[in-house]
Amino acid sequence: MYSVINVVIPIFALILVGYVCRRTGRLGPTAAVEINKFVVWLGLPSLLFQVTAGSSWEKVWQPGFVVAVTVGCLAVYLLTLAYRLRGERRLVDASIDSLSASYANTGFIGIPLCALVFGQDGLEPAMIASILVVCVLFSLAVVCIEIGLQAEKSLHHAVLKVLKALAKNPLIVSPILGAFWAMGGQPLPGPLHQLLSLLANATTPCALVSLGLFLAQAQKGSSEGAMPIVLIKLIVQPLITWVIAFPLLHLPPLWANSALLLAALPTGTGPYMLAEFYNREAALVSRVILVSTLGSLLTTSLLLYLLGL
Template identity: 45%
Template sequence: MTALATIVLPIFALIGAGWGARRLNWLGPTAARELNRFVVWLALPALMFDIIAKAQWSELYRPGFIAVFGLGCLLVFCATTALRMASGAAAADASVDGLTAGYANVGFIGFPLLGAAFGPTSMVPASIASIITVCLLFAVALVVVEAGSAAKGSALSIAAKVTLALGKNPIVIAPIAGGLMLASGWTLPAGIDRFLTLLASAASPAALVSLGLFLAGSPGKIAWPVVTPLVAAKLIGQPAATWLLGRYLLPLPPGDLAIAVILAALPTGTGPYMVADLYQRDGAIVANGVLLSTIVSIATVTVLLGVFA
């Protein structure tokens, strides 16, 4: 009950505040997109840059954590994509569904949740997990979508498109820039450091309110036969796979294993919806997956926090 009251409820209350503000028409239909752009282009990159730039190399060098969390994401993505293709879905649609099952909402929920549950030391692994999700998993999904879309191209052209897309992503650029700052040994001027700190502090609450706004505009009709397995894979399959990997195959210290499992158990982020929208695939399944996984995760994440936190 303590974990529910002090960690989970405030996080989901912010999501509920965004949802209610949209439903009551306090914020307009473009609010979700605009606030999301603020988070993606300004606040979250500032947070990730600040975390990486001020970290120690010993904190970033976590090959076991990277392998366990990354393999957990890829296993769920690949299994879901393969099963959806076996059921007759097109490769592009199956890839979006796989992304829905394996894309943890690290940026919008992971940072504030881990900060509340595990403290500031959890921000570095959260940043690593965010990079894995946004770079590795996103890149693999885009390759499958590009390969399965009507406008087929060579492997080189697909690789170029994926590289260009990732190279323009501020969530990719920011931690790289932070790593360069860390490697240089320089420190930021006090004024710039304060600016980044203020901007970074807005990332978590703005991201959660933005997610609530997005969920308020999600389609109401749910395709249960498709969405339910995706949500089960996300909230049960991915944390279970991550725990098995980190407990038996690639043993992690208890603290790192707890963080990896909690991150893997997070609901689906909005990344798959962006891919569906970009490639004009069916966005209703993704939106419902985000909505349902977010609601159900209130219970599942609370249980896991009681076990691991």
């Protein structure tokens, strides 16, 4: 149990630091946005590029892990979507709710957590999961929202908009560029390696502090209905992923444990970004992120203990 505390407490302590700094005014109202920009445009891309550039195809290509993560996310998304639509929710709002229930915080929490628990080897499953969450889940939600809004003349135009957005996403582009570099078989030049290392090492503290700053911001509007989404995220998604990764596919320990741990993470900030962009229920999404992050302190600790990590 002591080793579990050593892993979990520093991560949530950094989130708490950001929360306290915002609440006490030590960091201003724009701090979350600006630090988040550093993480998204410099820190995480450098880390993802460095990991993929130094990896081999045999290590990264894990079809069983891809299936476990993808099916776990999609199953929760579709089940939540059906559940919310039965409650007479509009497709746009139900899509954001479904994304909140299935969008794990693989970038800000998953990458540092896997690195602490599994060492350098843990970065690869965290990186793959981050790409899957953004490419598959986020894209699906955007398409559903566009259909619900009928803002485009056809699904074809909505899909093109999604593809264009993904092509500009540094979290997608950087690992792809790193994979191309790895195909050349050449090590990174010394100065470039040092530059990327400096930026990558700043990713974890900045990402977690930024998350704390975000959670400290008050949101206007109703947050009713947050608890069912939180329970789906913290209990249902890891349960589905466990069934796929362990009894069904019998994945190797590193990949099975990583899939389960990443599925059990709290809701990331992606759904909030969509809610803000489409001028929807940002207060509900913000409450889901806050409560699931706090709740994951208990569930993640319990999971690490049960897995013996």
